[in-house]
Amino acid sequence: MxxxxxxxxxxxxxxxxxxxxxxxxxxxxxxxxxxxxxxxxxxxxxxxxxxxxLNAWPNVAITVGLLCVTFWLAWRRGFSPLEMISAKADGAFVRALRRRFPRPLSQ
Ligand SMILES: [Zn+2]
Structure with missing residues (x-):
């Protein structure tokens, strides 16, 4: 490890x-x-x-793409980088993501 x-x-x-x-x-x-x-x-x-x-469009595109990946991982796994700062804030963030984007019902 x-x-x-x-x-x-x-x-x-x-x-x-x-x-x-x-x-x-x-x-x-x-x-x-x-x-x-x-x-x-x-x-x-x-x-x-x-x-x-530094302010060119590729940096903006990379930032937006990585934020989307971070949000998707938080939504899927149930924790985000916020957990390093505050477990309470992390929980609120994940709950807000999951409320906004509910999991599809499995068939
Ligand atoms: Zn650097």
């Missing part, structure tokens, strides 16, 4: 860096290079010439 947690943390960290390289260009056109080996070395700077702006 500890290895699974560590691997998932490592994976999520690298997905985050990947997304930073894809779409976090500043409004002035500045591309934020990712100093991958920092603070040990500045020799490896990750960037991509096609990087889109």
């Amino acid at each position: 500890r290895w699974k947690t560590a691997l998932l943390a490592l994976l999520s960290f690298h997905i985050h860096l990947f997304e930073d390289v894809l779409g976090s260009r500043g409004p002035d056109g500045y591309q934020w290079p990712i100093p991958y080996l920092s603070p040990f070395s500045q020799s490896l700077q990750l960037s991509w010439r096609g990087e889109w702006g």
